[in-house]
């Protein structure tokens with residue numbers, strides 16, 4: 001049994017990392033959070049916040065001092081930075097849990113998807129290090145649907161492409177719950193956990209679920225993929241096209257569903273309706 005008393009969370013201000021911080025602190029662990037701008041990070045008061053930036057790996061030294069385990073969000077940086085970050089983490093910590101992506105494929109020598117490629121860049125040096133590692137490979141996050149918030153605040157119609165595309169989106173609290181198990185308990189070394197929500201829901205049904213949570217009747221209006229790119233101004237157009245082509249592939253073939261969240265945490269994954277109820281404030 002490895003004693004993990006202090007955990008560094010990299011990506012602590014993010015959707016999943018924020019939940020990892022909250023859940024670790026609630027479990028009585030010492031949590032240190034990395035932030036590029038600690039003054040802008042709003043984290044629980046008992047959490048130590050240390051400044052650092054993955055693009056400048058030497059800035060991680062202070063945050064890594066005295067840490068047993070690291071939770072890492074990977075903002076898709078270069079292979080050179082990945083190697084340097086992993087080497088530094090391995091000098092201090094014993095264990096790492098990486099938030100990777102279901103786009104990574106183990107059956108390919110060369111990754112065929114840009115998001116898979118970007119995460120393989122960090123998975124590779126981790127597997128070659130002395131660290132005890134666990135990879136979380138989630139499918140789509142429910143938080144992606146906050147992209148509809150401006151339309152929902154403005155009216156009852158949500159315009160988008162591929163409304164019939166179905167997927168089992170994940171609640172960020174469930175991804176974090178798996179991370180916390182892998183960080184703080186034994187038995188997860190070398191696991192590549194494919195994570196999904198409990199059941200697929202089409203995008204039309206997701207919009208209806210947000211409406212139900214808000215007590216409103218929201219309707220979907222189908223538009224062309226090219227028109228949808230303009231609504232997705234939170235992503236560079238080429239990345240928006242990658243996301244849309246992923247959705248096109250889910251129209252007649254709902255994505256994979258796994259029970260890994262339940263198996264690892266002992267609790268079933270929260271469904272999208274629960275996520276919408278938890279996120280009413282994001283759409284109001």
Ligand SMILES: NC(=O)c1ccc[n+]([C@@H]2O[C@H](COP(=O)([O-])OP(=O)(O)OC[C@H]3O[C@@H](n4cnc5c(N)ncnc54)[C@H](OP(=O)(O)O)[C@@H]3O)[C@@H](O)[C@H]2O)c1
Nearest residue numbers: 011012013014015016036053054055074075101139140141
């Ligand atoms: N969205 C999906 O459907 C999906 C699916 C599978 C996998 N993923 C993966 O999940 C990850 C995103 O997770 P998330 O949604 O929890 O994060 P997020 O909400 O997008 O937040 C990103 C986090 O990364 C930190 N960060 C960014 N650049 C950094 C840098 N140079 N140095 C240090 N920290 C940096 C940010 O910290 P600051 O406070 O410093 O800005 C922030 O805490 C990505 O790797 C993505 O590919 C996403």
